[in-house]
Amino acid sequence: MSSPETAAEALAEELPPALASGGDHVPSLYSDPAFWGMTITQFLGAFNDNLFKQLVLLLSIAAAKTGDAAAAAGGEVSDNQGLAMFLFAAPFLAFTGYAGFLSDKFSKRNIVVLCKIAEIGVMALGAVAFYRFGQDQSMWHLYAVLFLMATHSAFFGPAKYGILPEMLPDVHLPKANGFMLMTTFLAIIFGTAVAGILLKQFPGQLWIGSVSCMGIAVAGTMASLLVRKTAPANAGLKFSWEAVGVPKDMMDLLKSDRPLLMALLVSSIFWLLAGMVPSAVNSLGKIVFHVDDDLTSYLSAMIGVGIAVGCAIGGIVSKGKIDFRLLRIGSIGLLVGLAVVAMPSGGDAGKLIEDGKLLHVPHMSESTQLLGYPLSMPTMLILGAFTGLFAVPLQVFMQARPPKEKKGRMIAVMNQANWVGILIAAGLYWLLTQLLEAFDWPRSIMFLFIAALMLPIAIFYHPKNEALSND
Secondary structure: OOOHHHHHHHHHOOOOHHHHHOOOOOOOHHHOHHHHHHHHHHHHHHHHHHHHHHHHHHHOEEEOOOOOHHHHHOOOEEEOHHHHHHHHHHHHHHHHHHHHHHHHHOOHHHHHHHHHHHHHHHHHHHHHHHHHHHHHOOOHHHHHHHHHHHHHHHHHHHHHHHHHHHHOOHHHHHHHHHHHHHHHHHHHHHHHHHHHHHHHHOOOOOHHHHHHHHHHHHHHHHHHOOOOOOOOOOOOOOOOHHHOOOOHHHHHHHHHOHHHHHHHHHHHHHHHHHHHHHHHHHHHHHHHOOOOHHHHHHHHHHHHHHHHHHHHHHHHHOOOEEOOHHHHHHHHHHHHHHHHHHOEOOOOOOOEEEOOEEEEOOOHHHOOEOOHHHHHHHHHHHHHHHHHHHHHHHHHHHHHOOOHHHHHHHHHHHHHHHHHHHHHHHHHHHHHHHHHHHHOOOHHHHHHHHHHHHHHHHHHOOOOOEEOOOO
């Protein structure tokens, strides 16, 4: 991988003098078509990703919905979200390293455009998979497309994150990154919410929603054509198997820099926990609260709103330094919030009665949760806000700590570590689901297990604040 200086020299030939030099005549960021093209491209891609993923997660929960009281009393619930999470996370872990190699060897702009074209094909296959699901209720076609979608996103990621420094002057990078981060969270919120609405409105015709996703992919492809052309950062880069894993010099850096290593481990654990929460929330909505898919998705969307708010607050408060007090506040807030969400009521409010007939006698695993659906909505917002506070200083530290010539590769290593955490989350969620069912424990207890995993970070991880360089 070339240094930022080498990449800048290569790009200077393609950019206008003002952009190449970052001089006094740099045009406004918001009047730059390339910036808007990239912003719209990544927004529509993130929307499609989260819409399709949430649809598959919700469909992976098959609860008994029958008028037969005896059958319903059996509490037949199948929660295969762990499998869906595994299939979504595996491609990121398997291909992110190689995708990073490709993004340096070839033009990132070309990779962005090719990935968007591939997204159209993946969404077309998604429409076929949803049509088949409507015929035979088989999830395997959807799981296969979920894997392909994640693979596409794994190759898109390094080019998406790496192209901004190549096509924009340094003076625009803070504002550009902040704006794209905000739009990414908006895409997550909208995609998650729309998934629930589609399941409610078109339960037997979900292929209609996937056809809409094809249209969105086409729009994203058109927007990607606005992205400014960039030269390869290192056209002569040779492939080595290190590109698939962690390069030796990155391992040496982590061994010699204990704070950086600890931050990497905490980041991975944090994403392990974050990977479990969406499925736990879906389970809470559908199995504990017995609400429809749209209302369940609103719970997850509230977390996204909270994260955006928390990140905004964290960015304002920590201006000019890495303020780890925010991380400690975030970890304590998450502990308390998760513990509150985990508390069951122990009552029978989950019973469904119609015309004087008892339709559903819930198992303990389906017993009500203390807050209920209405109070859980603002609680999810607060949990999201504490998550944002936790994430901001950790993310900034991981970006600022490594030497300049190693920042890009360290971010790639951080991404790989985070996806290791998310992949483990898939298996851990499955194991905890089996444990809850075996002991007939309330489903909300899942959040208590997540809080227990956060506890060591809150107790032992107390790094010192650091000033940020003005370079």
